[in-house]
Structure formats: C-alpha cells, structure tokens
Amino acid sequence: MSRSFAAGTTTKLALIVRGDLKMGKGKTAAQCAHAAVMCYQNAAQGSEAQNAILKRWCRMGQPKIVLRVDSYEQLNGLQLQAEQANLIAALVRDAGRTQLDAGTATVLGLGPANAIELDKLVAHLKLL
Numbered sequence: 001m002s003r004s005f006a007a008g009t010t011t012k013l014a015l016i017v018r019g020d021l022k023m024g025k026g027k028t029a030a031q032c033a034h035a036a037v038m039c040y041q042n043a044a045q046g047s048e049a050q051n052a053i054l055k056r057w058c059r060m061g062q063p064k065i066v067l068r069v070d071s072y073e074q075l076n077g078l079q080l081q082a083e084q085a086n087l088i089a090a091l092v093r094d095a096g097r098t099q100l101d102a103g104t105a106t107v108l109g110l111g112p113a114n115a116i117e118l119d120k121l122v123a124h125l126k127l128l
Contacts, residue, residue, distance in 0.1 A: 011057040012065060013039055013111040014122050018075055019068040021106060027099050028107075028128075031092050032066060035109030038090035043112055050088060057112035067125040075108050081121050087113045 015032045017023075023031065043054035057063070069075050075091070082089035090109040096102025111118055 009056070010063075010115040011053055011060060011112050012063040012115045012118060013057065013109065013113075014118055015064060015066045016075060016078060016108040016110065016122065016125065017066060017068045017128050018072065018106055019070050019128075020072075021100065021104065023099060023106065031094070031106040032109075034092045035090055035107040036064065038092065039088050039109040039111060042088045042090055046088065053112055053114065062112075063115075065122075066128040067122055068128045069125065072105055075105055078110070078121060079108055082108075082110050085117065085121065087111060087117065087121070 013036060015035050017028055017032065040054065043050045043057075046054075069078070079089045079091055087110055091105055092107045092109070094100040094102065094104045094106050096104070100106065110121065
C-alpha cells in the first residue's frame, strides 16, 4: 500500500480471471463476485490503512476492473507480487460443484487499493 495515501487518491479493485479455464459467463461472474467479497472482508479486517482505503473505495462507488491472464502461473505470480507490495490479494478456488475440479484457482482479487499502486501490477493485462 502506498504510504502517502492522500484523501483524494483514486482507489479500485482488480479482478483477474484465468482465461485458460474457459469458464461460462455465469461461472465467471460468480467467481468474480466471490473474489470481490473476499477482498472486502480482508480489507475490513485488515490494518487501519487498509480499512481507510476500503472506506474511500466504498465512497467512490466501488470501482472495479476485470482483467485476464492465460495461466495459473501468471495468476500465482500476481498474487505473490501483490503480497510483497502489501496489497490485499484474495484467490478464489472453486468448490467443484459444476464446471471445474475442486480447488481450481479461478480468480484473483486485488485491492481495494490505491489505483496507482495497483496499476503497477496489472496495467499490462488485457480486459476480460
């Protein structure tokens, strides 16, 4: 998280979907919803700084962006980078009731976070 988080700083949440899984639209939407809820919960239970960013993000209308990667390795790499940058990272693993095997990593939620800090990790990714 940026140590210089200012009151006027833009915040957002990034949802990164594994494109290699070929999930249906409904499945993808559900997995993204899981990631968003997990990120919210992590921020609410996190540090004072994370909680302040969460409140700012909520006041701004909860901006989100949905992006894609081509593999689990890319998703895992982003998760590690986010954790090293002290950003909230929530990895969704499927329950295995419908399209995927249980435990399959589907979506990575990052944030809510300072948009500039988040973009350092995800700006190179394509929109879903």
